[in-house]
Amino acid sequence: MNDSAAPRLSTLQPARHPTPSVKAQRLTHLIFERPDLDEAAHFLSDFGLSVSHRDTDTLYLRAADPSPYCYRIHRAAQARFLGYGLEVGRLGDLDHLTQLQGASAIERIEHPGGGKQVRLLDPSGFIVEAICGQSSSVPLPHRAALSLNLADKQPRINRAQRPPITPPEILRLGHVVIEVADYQATCAWYTQHFGLIPSDIQVLPDGSPIVTFMRLDRGEIPTDHHTLAIAQGFTATYSHSAYEVVDADALGMGQRVLRERGWKHSWGIGRHILGSQIFDYWQDPWADKHEHYCDGDLFTATQPTGIHPVSREAMAQWGQRMPKSFTQPKLTLGNLRMLMRNLRRSPDLTLRKLMALARLFG
Template structure:
């Protein structure tokens, strides 16, 4: 199987190389309702005001989730950490970029605000003050057939929301696929780990990791999927072990939240996963045991299908990728069919046959 398009592909001399996914930004009309779901999901509130709620995991980050008060619910964008002040200077010279500004969020630091070709906001952040970690339970000791590590003991994971350790990745849907992939590989040094393609060889999903050189990086920090309009697909949050994933399902089900898909293990990335919807239908994933790659590993190319998304567990339900048709999304579909070189009626029919 071969790609028939230039992107996704790593760039030989990127403007910068992002080193971490720092935070996500959402607009919500009801901050209390948003916070309620996120606390049940396992994120901890850092600060709460009339216009802004910040939440974090137990890892060394001041916050990883920003909720802004707004009339309409939407995903705004995300922050990427860079390691040098010179990176901000280089990014500030890109078309449409802000100047280098001081961040007013916890931890401070300097930030450049950009907009990717699909309209998502991307903050490049440098120089945040160090953040402390919070306590979380240790992974449960696991008796395997070859190694018994727990003798005269039992397994009793705590019955509460799973402790989120950190924000792991975000997945976006795009109409203008090639240009957006190129923007992230060129300006933030993202490396394609695996690409899923349609029968004609055109990419449907690109799983992209950070270029950390010889240091291992998550199989994907950013995943981009061909769609008919720019949209948030889901975000993922690492927990300590599979029991935390399972306890998360129990707690969220008991609290009355809407389940989306899981529990299972992905093929690409290998994570044990479980997906839940927030009050606005946006999907959030608990995961553990993801793959880690160094920079030298080449990209894999695979045929896309619903069945190719999991090694075990339920097949991805059609509701997971069913688009939300509103007047605005229909207008965007018609506009993108005229303007995007990546979107055709034939491709839409193929995607609908596979996923809708």
């Protein structure tokens, strides 16, 4: 957090930590629970992932990159998002992480790719599997980006554009977005313990931060504008995850295929303002959002943090305006109970803040 003690806690802006415990190198995988592995595989295969391993109670899917899997699903009675994996650079990093409160000992990984891991819970209760030494798989083939004829450069002569009508080949898992009640503590945990850098922060009219887009710190090696984004919510929940495709035609073809196969569309196509990705969002059978994207921003560690007002208009440069349904919470009895509990408990959650969010996104 910022060192100044003058502002109230709710208006402090998340900031990079000067001496983080370790520096995460990569977002490796997501972890879900689902009651129906076949239905999960159906959607994700249409979305563009490939089933890589499967047993009775666990399903693994991968992208084209060398990671053995990027999406792990455990069979369970209820659909739930559990957390994700972050790769660290060396075994000594795992030793540092075992010293954190609630951390496991260093364990041998039983999932595809093997390696070692330390399991942690972040302040909002999401599982973080810090992994090291995972073996790579053979990359999957994918088509090259289409050659574009531009006004001042026309490389494609006597050749037509005919991309295949198939699910888009997903290159890799790009980022995950979570909502939390304990916003400040959760942001601080990732900056302090995994070295994540706030790329951009969106704030309410009173200056209090509401969304932080965080990137990896890999020095002069460019990294995605955000690998993890954290948004203020009334409880800890999954917002969406994002997967890179080769170009805008792959993204558009993904929309065609998913629409023709009967899946539910959430938002897109458009281009984000923060991160600049061309995006398209779809819902899986449990209404969890999954994003195809291409052409995102890349930053080195020297890029300073930006501060921006939050609004529906601040979400896209062009394309469909963000629909109200995109941010509407699921108003179940359990969620209402959680809202009341967190209003009493969390220093970051107030009725005033909830009312401001409702005015901006309602």
